[in-house]
Amino acid sequence: MIDLDDDSEIVKIDLLVGHTSTIRAEPTTTHNPPRTHDWEVYVRSADAHGDLSCLVQRCVFYLHPEYPDNKRELKATPFVIQESGYAGFHLPIEIFFRTEKAPKKFRIEYDLDLHSNPEGHINRQKESYVRKYRYTFYDPDPDFRQKILAAGGKMKDIDTVSANNNDSIVEEESVPPPAPAPASPPLSESDPDPARPGRDLETLF
Numbered sequence: 001m002i003d004l005d006d007d008s009e010i011v012k013i014d015l016l017v018g019h020t021s022t023i024r025a026e027p028t029t030t031h032n033p034p035r036t037h038d039w040e041v042y043v044r045s046a047d048a049h050g051d052l053s054c055l056v057q058r059c060v061f062y063l064h065p066e067y068p069d070n071k072r073e074l075k076a077t078p079f080v081i082q083e084s085g086y087a088g089f090h091l092p093i094e095i096f097f098r099t100e101k102a103p104k105k106f107r108i109e110y111d112l113d114l115h116s117n118p119e120g121h122i123n124r125q126k127e128s129y130v131r132k133y134r135y136t137f138y139d140p141d142p143d144f145r146q147k148i149l150a151a152g153g154k155m156k157d158i159d160t161v162s163a164n165n166n167d168s169i170v171e172e173e174s175v176p177p178p179a180p181a182p183a184s185p186p187l188s189e190s191d192p193d194p195a196r197p198g199r200d201l202e203t204l205f
Contacts, residue, residue: 011137011145013055013153014046017093018130021114028084035084037114043079043095046132050152053077057096064089088113099144108133 019041027034043059045052059079063070072081091112096105115127136156137148149155 009139009145010156011140011148011153012156013050013135013137013148013151015043015052015095015133015135016046016130017041017043017108017110017133018128019112020126020128022126023115023117024084027086031084031086033086036086038082038084039112039114040080040082041091041093041110041112042081043093044077045152047152050150051077052079052151055098055147055151055153057098059096060094062092062094064091085114097144098147099140101141101144106135 019039022038024036024038027036041061043052043056053076056077056079058073058075061072061074061081063072063081063083064085067083074081089112091110093108093110094105095108097103113129117125137144140148
C-alpha cells in the first residue's frame with residue numbers, strides 16, 4: 001500500500017509482447033525433429049514513436065532447452081528473436097529497466113504457440129499473436145520519469161488511481177489483431193491463450 005497525495009506522480013507505459021508463426025514451405029532437413037515453422041517473438045513499445053532503448057537496458061528471452069544458447073540476451077533494440085521450430089513452448093521474458101532503484105525488472109511468462117494448418121489453407125500459412133502489458137510507476141525519480149516518457153509512457157491522473165496499489169504494478173490484456181487491408185488477402189490472426197501470469201502480473205481480461 002502507498003500513500004498518494006496531490007504531489008504524487010504516476011507514469012504508465014504500455015508494452016506489446018507478441019510473436020508471428022509461419023509454416024515453412026518445406027521442413028528443415030538439418031534438425032531432428034525437422035522444423036516446420038519459422039517464428040519471431042518481440043517486445044516493443046505500444047507507442048509507435050516511443051524509443052524503448054531509453055527505458056529498457058536489456059531483454060532476456062529463455063528459449064526451450066533444445067535450442068543452442070537458449071538464454072538469449074539482447075542489449076539494444078529491436079528486442080526480437082527469430083528462430084525455427086516444430087512445436088510451441090513456454091518462453092519466459094525478463095525486461096530490465098535503466099534504473100538503480102527497485103523494481104529494476106519484470107518477468108513475463110509467455111507462451112509461444114505454433115499454429116497448425118492441416119488442410120493447407122493459404123490464409124493460415126502465417127498467424128500473429130500479441131498481448132499488451134501496462135506497467136505503472138509511482139513517484140519515479142525525474143531522470144527515470146523522462147526515460148519512461150521517451151519510451152512512449154504517459155502521465156496518469158492521480159484521481160483515477162486507487163490508494164491500495166503497490167509501488168508498481170503490471171496489467172495484462174489482449175490486443176485485437178489489426179484488420180486486413182482490403183486490397184490484399186486477409187491473414188488469419190487470433191488472440192493467444194492468456195499467458196500464464198507471473199507473481200507480479202494482474203490479468204485484466
